[in-house]
Amino acid sequence: MTEAYAHTLTHGHEEGSWFVEREEGGAWSAQGALLRLLHGGNLLPGLHALPLQHVPRGTALLHEGAAARCVYVIQAGDFKTVKTAEDGYELVLDFAGRGDLLGFDALASGHHASGAVALEDAAVHALPLHELEALRHASRAFDSALLATVSRQLERMGDAAWAMSAVGADVRVARFLVQLSTRMLERGQSARLLRLRMGRRDIASHLGLAHESISRSFGSLVEGGLLRVDNRDVEILDLARLQRHARCTRGLADEGPVRTSCDAPPLQAAALVHRPLGAAVQV
Amino acid sequence: MTEAYAHTLTHGHEEGSWFVEREEGGAWSAQGALLRLLHGGNLLPGLHALPLQHVPRGTALLHEGAAARCVYVIQAGDFKTVKTAEDGYELVLDFAGRGDLLGFDALASGHHASGAVALEDAAVHALPLHELEALRHASRAFDSALLATVSRQLERMGDAAWAMSAVGADVRVARFLVQLSTRMLERGQSARLLRLRMGRRDIASHLGLAHESISRSFGSLVEGGLLRVDNRDVEILDLARLQRHARCTRGLADEGPVRTSCDAPPLQAAALVHRPLGAAVQV
DNA sequence: CGATCGTTTGACGGTGCTCAATCACCGTGG
DNA sequence: CCACGGTGATTGAGCACCGTCAAACGATCG
Numbered sequence: 344m345t346e347a348y349a350h351t352l353t354h355g356h357e358e359g360s361w362f363v364e365r366e367e368g369g370a371w372s373a374q375g376a377l378l379r380l381l382h383g384g385n386l387l388p389g390l391h392a393l394p395l396q397h398v399p400r401g402t403a404l405l406h407e408g409a410a411a412r413c414v415y416v417i418q419a420g421d422f423k424t425v426k427t428a429e430d431g432y433e434l435v436l437d438f439a440g441r442g443d444l445l446g447f448d449a450l451a452s453g454h455h456a457s458g459a460v461a462l463e464d465a466a467v468h469a470l471p472l473h474e475l476e477a478l479r480h481a482s483r484a485f486d487s488a489l490l491a492t493v494s495r496q497l498e499r500m501g502d503a504a505w506a507m508s509a510v511g512a513d514v515r516v517a518r519f520l521v522q523l524s525t526r527m528l529e530r531g532q533s534a535r536l537l538r539l540r541m542g543r544r545d546i547a548s549h550l551g552l553a554h555e556s557i558s559r560s561f562g563s564l565v566e567g568g569l570l571r572v573d574n575r576d577v578e579i580l581d582l583a584r585l586q587r588h589a590r591c592t593r594g595l596a597d598e599g600p601v602r603t604s605c606d607a608p609p610l611q612a613a614a615l616v617h618r619p620l621g622a623a624v625q626v
Numbered sequence: 627m628t629e630a631y632a633h634t635l636t637h638g639h640e641e642g643s644w645f646v647e648r649e650e651g652g653a654w655s656a657q658g659a660l661l662r663l664l665h666g667g668n669l670l671p672g673l674h675a676l677p678l679q680h681v682p683r684g685t686a687l688l689h690e691g692a693a694a695r696c697v698y699v700i701q702a703g704d705f706k707t708v709k710t711a712e713d714g715y716e717l718v719l720d721f722a723g724r725g726d727l728l729g730f731d732a733l734a735s736g737h738h739a740s741g742a743v744a745l746e747d748a749a750v751h752a753l754p755l756h757e758l759e760a761l762r763h764a765s766r767a768f769d770s771a772l773l774a775t776v777s778r779q780l781e782r783m784g785d786a787a788w789a790m791s792a793v794g795a796d797v798r799v800a801r802f803l804v805q806l807s808t809r810m811l812e813r814g815q816s817a818r819l820l821r822l823r824m825g826r827r828d829i830a831s832h833l834g835l836a837h838e839s840i841s842r843s844f845g846s847l848v849e850g851g852l853l854r855v856d857n858r859d860v861e862i863l864d865l866a867r868l869q870r871h872a873r874c875t876r877g878l879a880d881e882g883p884v885r886t887s888c889d890a891p892p893l894q895a896a897a898l899v900h901r902p903l904g905a906a907v908q909v
Numbered sequence: 910c911g912a913t914c915g916t917t918t919g920a921c922g923g924t925g926c927t928c929a930a931t932c933a934c935c936g937t938g939g
Numbered sequence: 940c941c942a943c944g945g946t947g948a949t950t951g952a953g954c955a956c957c958g959t960c961a962a963a964c965g966a967t968c969g
Binding site: 426428429430432434436447448449450451452456457476479480483486487490491492493494495496497498500501502503504505507508548551590592 | 774875
Binding site: 794795836838842 | 924925926927933934
């Protein structure tokens with residue numbers, strides 16, 4: 344993770360060919376680099392023109408309730424977004440990585456609705472709100488990418504709710520791992536070998552469980568042959584069964600521990616449109 | 627709200643009269659009306675120019691997985707946004723009302739990440755995606771309002787996660803009611819007298835509980851003197867205590883049923899880094 | 910190498926999920 | 940008008956699951 348900064352300089356598909364419309368592509372064009380970042384591509388040298396901020400591991404970049412001055416785009420490192428109760432208990436809403444936005448939930452109220460803590464040494468691009476407006480109107484492409492990214496966040500929160508909604512700790516953990524795997528794949532990394540950047544506590548909070556339950560669930564999944572777990576390194580041995588396990592809605596194992604309990608139907612690709620399922624309506 | 631549909635046919639937005647560039651106060655302007663809608667104000671007569679769509683109670687306006695063609699702004703009526711599992715079980719992500727957006731989670735992937743079902747007869751404004759782009763670039767105010775509204779949705783999802791994260795069904799229900807009350811207040815309606823537009827099942831799904839637990843929790847809160855419940859009509863008798871109860875992080879009543887158990891400390895702002903967590907949830 | 914933190918495992922108790930029956934409320938049709 | 944099914948809400952009993960407390964184990968870093 345520390346080596347991530349090394350790449351900051353490389354990867355030069357230069358020329359701001361990204362901004363089709365108005366960007367006359369002067370020297371650098373910060374939003375071109377940001378655009379690339381938002382789309383998951385690699386960074387540009389020109390990115391330095393934007394304020395880059397280092398965030399040491401464990402420190403809070405955003406504070407819940409604080410007045411919003413900037414939003415951030417993660418350049419390197421992973422964060423957790425949290426809601427902290429006044430008694431100190433913190434709820435982990437999501438884990439964010441490179442290309443994700445931080446602080447966007449503050450646009451409506453002017454105050455951050457959640458905090459953000461770096462799970463490891465990280466670097467972010469700071470976007471002061473007024474400059475954000477300027478950037479949006481300077482580049483339609485950037486504007487669209489931004490909106491799309493916010494939309495993706497919305498999607499993510501839905502996925503998180505889905506993970507939390509499962510009955511049975513095993514299933515929640517399975518869902519979490521499937522989501523993590525999917526994200527890694529989208530990021531171009533291995534979908535099988537996961538290095539967890541967060542502790543059991545954070546996972547537990549994110550899934551609405553006790554951290555001991557995370558350990559136990561990992562144990563169950565390992566015993567079921569779905570995983571191999573070594574501290575924070577997780578190897579998915581049987582992704583198909585893990586996904587099937589993640590689909591379990593009701594109580595889990597009707598037999599052994601994690602014996603692929605609720606055998607889901609043969610996994611037919613969900614239709615894109617108009618799923619018949621009689622539950623569409625409800626009166 | 628039934629008379630609203632009459633105008634469905636009008637919307638002859640030939641010529642770009644939609645985009646009135648800064649609302650120079652001509653007769654009116656569609657995005658001005660939408661803007662007002664997004665901000666929670668009252669409607670304008672001129673709003674009829676926008677495509678208005680009727681959604682009968684119980685029908686799905688959006689289908690999960692379907693290709694995105696429009697996003698919607700609710701004009702009247704309430705919706706639930708749902709994620710449906712292939713076995714028919716549905717997870718209620720959120721409840722949306724007048725002025726809320728529907729379908730915005732599809733912008734990133736092009737497919738709706740969640741469905742939307744009308745809880746009662748409703749009416750929505752349909753915004754085809756291409757026209758949305760046009761509107762955004764025609765009016766900065768509209769564009770900003772839109773972004774702010776999406777941000778508010780993000781906030782909402784965080785609140786929902788907070789509600790689900792509580793240990794103890796009572797606390798979850800309390801949080802749900804507090805949120806509902808707050809929203810009603812923002813909408814200018816009574817914060818004490820709530821008429822639930824959704825069934826116990828939907829609430830249960832939203833909170834990650836069994837629907838029987840909703841009944842029991844209501845019962846507890848009533849016995850504690852916090853509420854008065856008559857079917858779908860809920861009267862909040864003691865909002866302060868309800869809010870205190872909603873702040874409970876750990877196990878609930880250490881004594882009687884809902885005896886304002888965990889008395890919350892004086893609400894000091896939370897520290898910034900590394901707070902030990904202890905709470906968890908359990909469905 | 911020792912201190913601190915994170916992870917794992919165990920035992921116990923409680924909460925809520927399951928299953929099931931009852932009641933209240935509606936719109937329908939006899 | 941009342942009987943009839945259908946849906947939603949409430950209440951009860953039993954037991955599995957997970958949260959809590961506690962202790963051992965392991966990792967990491969100074």
